[in-house]
Every structure is written in C-alpha cells, then in structure tokens.
Amino acid sequence: MLKFKFADIGEGLTEGVVGEINVKVGDKIKDGQTMFSVETDKVNAEIPSPVDGTITKINMKVGDTIFVGDVVIEIDDGTVDSASPSSELPSAAQSAEEEKAAGVVGAVPISNTVIAARSLPTTNNSQTINSKVLATPVARRMMSDLKVDLTKIQGTGPNGRIKKSDIQNASQHSAGPVAAGPTMMMPNITMSNIKTTGQVNRLPMSPIRKAIAKQMTLSKTVIPETTLIKNVDVTKLIELRSQLKQQAEKQGIKLTFMPFFIKACAIALQEFAMLNSSYDQQTEEVVYKQYYNIGMAVDTPRGLMVPVIKGADQLHILQIAHAVNDLAERTRDGKLKMDEMSDGTFTITNFGSVGVEIATPVINYPEAAILGVGTIEKKPTVDKENNIVIKSILPLSLSIDHRLIDGADGGRFLMRLNELLESPALLLI
Incomplete structure (x- = not known):
C-alpha cells in the first residue's frame, strides 16, 4: 500500500x-x-x-x-x-x-x-537539526536577513512550519544583535482587523494571490523605492514595427511593442550595471549580475504572473517576440514550468495595455528596478524648429531601489532608453 x-x-x-x-x-x-x-x-x-x-x-x-x-x-x-x-x-x-x-x-x-531551511554556520550539531527545519520561502529569506537561528523557533504553520510571523516574533525578542531594517517594523496581526456593518462575503485567497501579497509586502517593506518618469517619442518605433510586422507574420510571429522594450532594456542594462543588481543584506554586498533575464508581468485570470525571458541580450527582436508570445500564452493557460518564472534580473510591466499612462510599479524583490510602460497616445509637441507637431508619446515609469541606485543614475538609464526607442534602428544592430 x-x-x-x-x-x-x-x-x-x-x-x-x-x-x-x-x-x-x-x-x-x-x-x-x-x-x-x-x-x-x-x-x-x-x-x-x-x-x-x-x-x-x-x-x-x-x-x-x-x-x-x-x-x-x-x-x-x-x-x-x-x-x-x-x-x-x-x-x-x-x-x-x-x-x-x-x-x-x-x-x-x-x-x-529546496525543502529544508538554510543551515546557519555553527560549531556544533545544530547544523544537522537546522537542515530538517521546515520554513516558508519568505521565512527563509527573513531568517537570512535578520540572522535568526531556526533551531530556536517554534513554527506555528502546518506541520510545524516556520512562517514569516514566527521569524518576526523571534527577531523582536532576541537578545542578540539583529540586522536593523524596515522588515522588523511590520505589524504582527494575529486576529482579524476588519470590522463590518453590513453583509459581506469572505473568500479564501488563492495561492497565487497569497504569493502576490507576500511578494509585494516584502518589497514595500524592505526596499526604499522611488519612481522616475519620462515621456518618449515612439513615432519612429511605430513605423519600424509596421515594417517588420509582415516579416514576422510570415514566420508565424505576432509582433507587439514588448519585444522592443525588452531589447532596449537588455542593451541599457549592460551599460548601467546597478539596475541589474541585487542587495545582499546579510553580507552588505551588491551582487552585480552578468546575465540579463527580463521578466514581463502578465495579467491572467488567476492574478499577475512574471515569466522570464532569459538571455534577452543574446536574442534579436523576432526571437524575443516569439518568446514573448509563447510565454504569455502558456502563462495565461497555467502551463508554465517553474524555471520559466525564476532567475529574473529586471522586470517590465505594461499597464498601458489597460489604458493607464503613469504608475509607480512595485519592484519585484530582490531585483533593483522595474520599468512600467504606459499607453501610447498622440500628443502635440514642439520640435527643434519650434513647430507644433503631433507625435506618438510613450510614458515610462522607472521604480528603483534607492539603496543601490541614485536618482541621477536612474535618470541616465531612462535617457538611454529614450535614445534607443526614439531611434529604434539601434535595436537591430
């Protein structure tokens, strides 16, 4: 049996x-x-x-x-x-x-x-015990950040699993030194704080919704972020896409604007390494990644998911377009593989697809930045000869981790994107 x-x-x-x-x-x-x-x-x-x-x-x-x-x-x-x-x-x-x-x-x-929590350095047999301790992914990350010994924590989750709240409680009551940070300021809510005066429906959160909630809370708690905004003239980009659409269709590829955004980011990230990095709080080191895996946020009936196009810097526009179409379709159908949603170094979210111009996108922790793409609209602009002309304008919103990236560097990154998208032939070189 x-x-x-x-x-x-x-x-x-x-x-x-x-x-x-x-x-x-x-x-x-x-x-x-x-x-x-x-x-x-x-x-x-x-x-x-x-x-x-x-x-x-x-x-x-x-x-x-x-x-x-x-x-x-x-x-x-x-x-x-x-x-x-x-x-x-x-x-x-x-x-x-x-x-x-x-x-x-x-x-x-x-x-x-993967299954067991990370073992902490030790001089006795507690390492063996640690390897058997169950903990959620968020708890494992917090354990590393706050330097909490898992062997001294009683888990309150299913089967004794250690949850985020257990790590928070342990760090607040620990007599030893704990890494200071905004994570410790999170309220530990142990009972419902929702008061109602009329009829309500209570429904359990789906696993994906729970994951989104945890990831967004972690990002907003840990990362001091700021958002920079830049309007880009994409008139020539629209023309280039129109020229390439027929060639793409012959290969069975739907060519949207996203491949151009991904390619532009892959180029710019090679020149601005801090936007392709992460901060290791335990060692207080900046991890500069020498690979360029671009995540793209996909709206699905089950919630927002972020498949990753790996090695985007090595792909040309039509290869990226094929990957975008394939990943987006399988994301919506719930057929993604685990490794297709991991190892991202930078994320793009396109809220322009639902008519939004500007937003302040939340960084996909532990990445250092995220680019928000708004809706393209025709607007009157003044050219170099002071003539009023109609141009297609794309608003970009760049959220950055201010621990790693200064506003000036974020601004330079946006200006490089501006150059690449206003002269899109550069993306084909």
Missing part, C-alpha cells in the same frame, strides 16, 4: 489548492497517469501516479488546500504500507547533490536546500 504524499515541486513551495481530481476510489491506475491537478503560487501542475495500482482512498476534494507532506491518495500497489519516496524530506546525512523527485511535474531536480 502506497500512501502518496503531496511533495514540494520546486522553489520551496509548501501548499497548493486542489483543482481537479482525475481518479476515484476503485480505479486502476498506471505509473505516470495523472491523479489530480493542483494550483500553487507559481504554476498549475498535474500530479501523476508513481506506481501501477488501485486507488483505495482519496483524502482531499476539489478546492481543498493541501500541504507538503499531506497523504492525499492511497494506492494499493501490492506492497506493504509505505510513503511515497518523492515526498519524503531528505535526511541530514544526504549529500547536497540534487536528486530526482519523480511523479510530480515530470522529473524535477530538488535538494535539501
């Missing part, structure tokens, strides 16, 4: 919502056959069976939130009682070499650093 446990499918995920159950008690099932689907804060995943057998028990229903380690399905595979090996936590004695966790989303590489 196999007791199948819901496993971490990568990126330190700890929970998911059951979307569909494809089997029922008594069904014969084959190794690799889909048993159910689950929606996490990153992706929708189909969970296959790791064995041949018969379904004897289902411990969940559609809409349930399940946690890593929960026994969700029992399968009679002709063996004695056992737990699904793919969902067991790695022992402390295991090496750090990656193992294959079969039967979740194909074969996903995992290691003890």
Whole structure:
C-alpha cells in the first residue's frame, strides 16, 4: 500500500489548492497517469501516479488546500504500507547533490536546500537539526536577513512550519544583535482587523494571490523605492514595427511593442550595471549580475504572473517576440514550468495595455528596478524648429531601489532608453 504524499515541486513551495481530481476510489491506475491537478503560487501542475495500482482512498476534494507532506491518495500497489519516496524530506546525512523527485511535474531536480531551511554556520550539531527545519520561502529569506537561528523557533504553520510571523516574533525578542531594517517594523496581526456593518462575503485567497501579497509586502517593506518618469517619442518605433510586422507574420510571429522594450532594456542594462543588481543584506554586498533575464508581468485570470525571458541580450527582436508570445500564452493557460518564472534580473510591466499612462510599479524583490510602460497616445509637441507637431508619446515609469541606485543614475538609464526607442534602428544592430 502506497500512501502518496503531496511533495514540494520546486522553489520551496509548501501548499497548493486542489483543482481537479482525475481518479476515484476503485480505479486502476498506471505509473505516470495523472491523479489530480493542483494550483500553487507559481504554476498549475498535474500530479501523476508513481506506481501501477488501485486507488483505495482519496483524502482531499476539489478546492481543498493541501500541504507538503499531506497523504492525499492511497494506492494499493501490492506492497506493504509505505510513503511515497518523492515526498519524503531528505535526511541530514544526504549529500547536497540534487536528486530526482519523480511523479510530480515530470522529473524535477530538488535538494535539501529546496525543502529544508538554510543551515546557519555553527560549531556544533545544530547544523544537522537546522537542515530538517521546515520554513516558508519568505521565512527563509527573513531568517537570512535578520540572522535568526531556526533551531530556536517554534513554527506555528502546518506541520510545524516556520512562517514569516514566527521569524518576526523571534527577531523582536532576541537578545542578540539583529540586522536593523524596515522588515522588523511590520505589524504582527494575529486576529482579524476588519470590522463590518453590513453583509459581506469572505473568500479564501488563492495561492497565487497569497504569493502576490507576500511578494509585494516584502518589497514595500524592505526596499526604499522611488519612481522616475519620462515621456518618449515612439513615432519612429511605430513605423519600424509596421515594417517588420509582415516579416514576422510570415514566420508565424505576432509582433507587439514588448519585444522592443525588452531589447532596449537588455542593451541599457549592460551599460548601467546597478539596475541589474541585487542587495545582499546579510553580507552588505551588491551582487552585480552578468546575465540579463527580463521578466514581463502578465495579467491572467488567476492574478499577475512574471515569466522570464532569459538571455534577452543574446536574442534579436523576432526571437524575443516569439518568446514573448509563447510565454504569455502558456502563462495565461497555467502551463508554465517553474524555471520559466525564476532567475529574473529586471522586470517590465505594461499597464498601458489597460489604458493607464503613469504608475509607480512595485519592484519585484530582490531585483533593483522595474520599468512600467504606459499607453501610447498622440500628443502635440514642439520640435527643434519650434513647430507644433503631433507625435506618438510613450510614458515610462522607472521604480528603483534607492539603496543601490541614485536618482541621477536612474535618470541616465531612462535617457538611454529614450535614445534607443526614439531611434529604434539601434535595436537591430
């Protein structure tokens, strides 16, 4: 009898919502056959069976939130009682070499650093204990920032998992030195603070909505950001796109403006390294990344998601356009792979698609900057000969991490984007 446990499918995920159950008690099932689907804060995943057998028990229903380690399905595979090996936590004695966790989303590489919290430097056996401690991804990041010892914290989450609030409480009551920062100023709300005077509906947040809430709160708490705004004349860019659209269509590619924005950012980031960096609070070092992975925010019915175009500096416009179309479509369909939403170094969000001109986009932590693209509108402008002419104007909003980037550098970055977009032939060189 196999007791199948819901496993971490990568990126330190700890929970998911059951979307569909494809089997029922008594069904014969084959190794690799889909048993159910689950929606996490990153992706929708189909969970296959790791064995041949018969379904004897289902411990969940559609809409349930399940946690890593929960026994969700029992399968009679002709063996004695056992737990699904793919969902067991790695022992402390295991090496750090990656193992294959079969039967979740194909074969996903995992290691003890994915499921278990990071071990802190130690001179005794607490490192072994630390490797077994469960913690959410946000808690692990805060642990590193605030220098909190996980072995001294009692987790209040499911199965004793350490949550963000546990880290905050520990850091506030710790007698030792703690890294000062705005993270410690977050209120620890332990009960509902919503007072109502009329009829209301209360609905649980989806995993994606929870992830967005945590990520935005983390960014606004940790990063002192400021936003710079620049209007760009994209009249020539519109003409160039029109010229290239026919060639793109012959290759089956829909050519939008986004590939041009991505290419311009990839070029400018190579000249302004601080906008392609991150701040390591633990070591107080700036991490300058020598690769250019551009994330693009995609509006989906389930919430905002950010697939990443990797190595954007190595791609030409039509290659970027193909990647944009493919990633956007699979993002909306919930078919992205985990690694297609990771390792971004800079993000672009296009709120112009819904008619907005200017905004103050929130930085995608731990990145250092995000570019907001507004709607293109025809406006009267004054040319070099003082004539009033009609131009197509694009407003850009650049939010920067002021710990790393001065306003002057952010302004120079915007001026470089202005140059590239006003003379778009430069993007083709």
